[in-house]
Amino acid sequence: MNSPAHHGLEVTIRPLVEGDLPAADRIVRVAFGTFLGMPDPSGFMGDAALARTRWFADPSAVLAAAYAGKLVGSNFATNWGSFGFFGPLTVEPEYWNRGIAQQLLGPTMDIFRRWGNRHLGLYTFAHSPKHMVLYQKFGFWPRDLVCNFTKGMDGAIEAPRDTWRFSESKLADRESILDACREVTGAVFEGLDVQREIHAVADQQLGDTVLVWDASRLAAFAVCHTGAGSEAGSGVCYVKFAAVRPGNRAGQDFVRLLRSIEALAASRNAPKITADVNCARREAFRAMLANGFRPGMQGVAMETGDARSGYNRSDVYILDDWR
Numbered sequence: 001m002n003s004p005a006h007h008g009l010e011v012t013i014r015p016l017v018e019g020d021l022p023a024a025d026r027i028v029r030v031a032f033g034t035f036l037g038m039p040d041p042s043g044f045m046g047d048a049a050l051a052r053t054r055w056f057a058d059p060s061a062v063l064a065a066a067y068a069g070k071l072v073g074s075n076f077a078t079n080w081g082s083f084g085f086f087g088p089l090t091v092e093p094e095y096w097n098r099g100i101a102q103q104l105l106g107p108t109m110d111i112f113r114r115w116g117n118r119h120l121g122l123y124t125f126a127h128s129p130k131h132m133v134l135y136q137k138f139g140f141w142p143r144d145l146v147c148n149f150t151k152g153m154d155g156a157i158e159a160p161r162d163t164w165r166f167s168e169s170k171l172a173d174r175e176s177i178l179d180a181c182r183e184v185t186g187a188v189f190e191g192l193d194v195q196r197e198i199h200a201v202a203d204q205q206l207g208d209t210v211l212v213w214d215a216s217r218l219a220a221f222a223v224c225h226t227g228a229g230s231e232a233g234s235g236v237c238y239v240k241f242a243a244v245r246p247g248n249r250a251g252q253d254f255v256r257l258l259r260s261i262e263a264l265a266a267s268r269n270a271p272k273i274t275a276d277v278n279c280a281r282r283e284a285f286r287a288m289l290a291n292g293f294r295p296g297m298q299g300v301a302m303e304t305g306d307a308r309s310g311y312n313r314s315d316v317y318i319l320d321d322w323r
């Protein structure tokens with residue numbers, strides 16, 4: 001891939017290869033750790049990890065920036081069918097403000113065009129003018145705040161009835177379960193499809209996907225990471241993506257879904273659950289509070305299109321994280 005000329009430092013943009021992963025993982029940590037002013041920036045994210053897991057989920061979705069034969073930055077794109085997002089985008093701190101992120105973003109937008117996503121987004125720091133300016137150049141505008149909720153738990157929790165886990169399903173049934181998940185997400189936003197996340201969790205043993213049923217009909221599901229080496233880290237159950245079928249039972253089904261996530265967390269010895277909610281999804285936001293989740297850190301969603309595009313609406317019960 002060619003990189004466009006820039007006033008800063010001209011780097012080579014190419015697909016990230018497996019041999020880049022240790023360096024990419026390190027840069028992700030030091031870039032965020034430095035931006036956040038951590039005394040030891042490399043300690044960012046602790047024993048949670050995402051470079052390896054995301055790369056193995058879809059190597060063609062990750063771009064590298066190289067300078068003088070060395071990795072200096074990377075960007076991870078994610079394809080959820082009709083919706084695409086990117087992040088983490090990181091650059092080695094000593095090379096900041098020399099146009100490297102912009103050289104990564106041009107080809108990232110080409111990836112989205114190839115995928116044909118009709119809506120795009122990202123999650124970023126709400127207080128940073130640099131991030132606003134950078135992403136606006138590529139058509140993203142700040143929209144709603146995104147709240148990171150946490151809940152601490154102790155003791156065992158019984159899974160609600162009619163719920164079970166993807167890992168418990170027969171191999172022969174998996175395609176139809178993925179179809180059912182696609183039907184639920186598609187009912188919220190046409191073409192939304194997170195099967196890559198479900199596959200990544202199952203194939204790489206990163207956690208599990210909980211499934212909430214109304215008899216033979218899937219009402220809701222949640223793709224969860226747990227433990228070291230996943231995007232959660234030790235002692236944490238992290239909801240990567242969860243969705244409830246829209247309709248007049250959605251509120252009740254969301255509560256059942258939260259209970260089944262808690263049961264999964266308890267069974268995996270994860271005393272803490274984390275899950276992100278876009279504040280435009282007001283009913284889901286209120287339900288999180290009502291079910292004992294505490295709002296913590298917040299960031300902002302930047303999106304293409306206007307306020308009607310995408311799936312951030314008051315009655316949408318989706319938990320997701322575009323980081």
Ligand SMILES: CC(C)(COP(=O)(O)OP(=O)(O)OC[C@H]1O[C@@H](n2cnc3c(N)ncnc32)[C@H](O)[C@@H]1OP(=O)(O)O)[C@@H](O)C(=O)NCCC(=O)NCCS
Pocket residue numbers: 008031032035087088089090091092095096097098099100101102103123124125129130131133134
């Ligand atoms: C965010 C990050 C990826 C940007 O990378 P970068 O290579 O420094 O970005 P670029 O140089 O391509 O672009 C930055 C732009 O913001 C501008 N900028 C910098 N500081 C600014 C400020 N305070 N106000 C407004 N604009 C600012 C720069 O001038 C540049 O625009 P220009 O080329 O038109 O001059 C990098 O700083 C990083 O790794 N940060 C830590 C991790 C992170 O925050 N990742 C993104 C999470 S969403």
